Amino acid sequence: MNPDAVLRCLVVDDESHLRSILLRLLTGEGFRCREAAGGREALEALEREPADLVISDIRMPGMDGLELLAQIRARWPETAVVMVTAVSDVASATSCLTQGALDYVAKPFQVEDVQARVRQALDKRRLILENRDYQRNLERKVEAQARHIGELFLHGVQSLAHALEAKDRYTRGHSSRVADYTVAVARALGLDPAVVEELRVGAELHDVGKIGVRESVLNKPAPLTDEEYRHIMEHTVIGERILTPLVGDRPRILQMVRSHHERFGGGGLPDGLRGGAIPLPARIVTVADAFDAMTTGRAYRPARTPEVALEELRREAGAQFDAAVVGAFDRAFRDLTLLPQAPAAASADRRAAAPAAAPPSR
Ligand SMILES: [Fe+2]
Ligand SMILES: [Fe+2]
Helix, strand or coil, X not given: CCCCCCCEXXXXXXXXXXXXXXXXXXXXXXXXXXXECCHHXXXXXHHHCCCCEEEEECCCCCCCHHHHHHHHHXXXXXXXXXXEEECCCHHHHHHHHHCCCCEEEEEXXXXXXXXXXXXXXXXHHXXXXXXXXXXXXXXXXXXXXXXXXXXHHHHHHHHHHHHHHHXXXXXXXXXXXXXXXXXXXXXXXXXXXXXXXXXXXXXXXXXXXXXXXXXXXXXXXXXXXXXXXXHHHCXXXXXXXXXXXXXXXXXXXXXXXXXXXXXXXXXXXXXXXXHHHXXXXXXXXXXXXXXXXXXXXXXXXXXXXXXXXHHHHHHHECCCECHHHHHHHHXXXXXXXXXXXXXXXXXXXXXXXXXXCCCCCC
8 A cells, every 4th residue: 555645535334424524533633524414325436446444433324334344345355444332332332343444433432532533443444454455475485485496406306317318329319308308299289288398308307217217227338137127127216206295286297107108008117007097198209219228229239210110119009108108299299300309329228218119128
């Protein structure tokens, strides 16, 4: 509230001489005053223009002061209300206060008394409004801070994942390429833009659990033993565990991390889900992951061309991959020159998502 602004006051009383006294008094106090002879008239006046202060008699024919008070509290909660009541009517005076009037003036009143009550009521109103603003600001600040902290965590985890990739020249850029493919497929499937953005984050983070995998296993330039394979495949559940406190409210991201090594036809990891039981975000990132795995190759096998990799996706549609997702990938990359640039080098870490025809993927 601007303290320099002229405060607006509405005087409500069925007795015109009392209204004139109050009008004179409050105008003298610097208010811009209007008057109403009853509750209904007062509401009409407030509908035309709200007031900062309403000073109203209680006993009036038609809508009385108590009903007017209730209406004002419900519709203009920022308006201060001071009631005017007969000295003998203490009961209704107190009930006014419990219903949200800020003060009351007893009739017959002294001018000084009215001035003091009105000032007090406006002071209370100012405190209430300031307190409300403060609360709102505080809530906004806390929310912004929480969002910021969440993003910082997420960036921290993301850079850890990238640092991990940087150690292995073959997997460099894997997460961002998988994110690019995922976004293109999600768009081709017509998903909502907000969902697409969430899937981008999920794809960036899909292998984050590899932070918890032994480096010797991660970078082994040869086929893995069964124990090593089981260990590396734990990156799905480790990733989910790392991210749950950060993105627990964004289940799609967690689904992508946990379920990107499931197989559409069943028998994948970690849960052996099948078909539609595998969440769509995971089915999308699985295809994106496999395509990048194939086109970046392995230490013991050169990268396949995008055309060959795409053929492989089509062949595995319905078995390892959701055919609808493969179809969307096909549509998104009808023009293969649009593909993000993948490194030509072969990778030791590409067994991860290679199709079923290859040895167990990792
Ligand atoms: Fe993975
Ligand atoms: Fe991956």
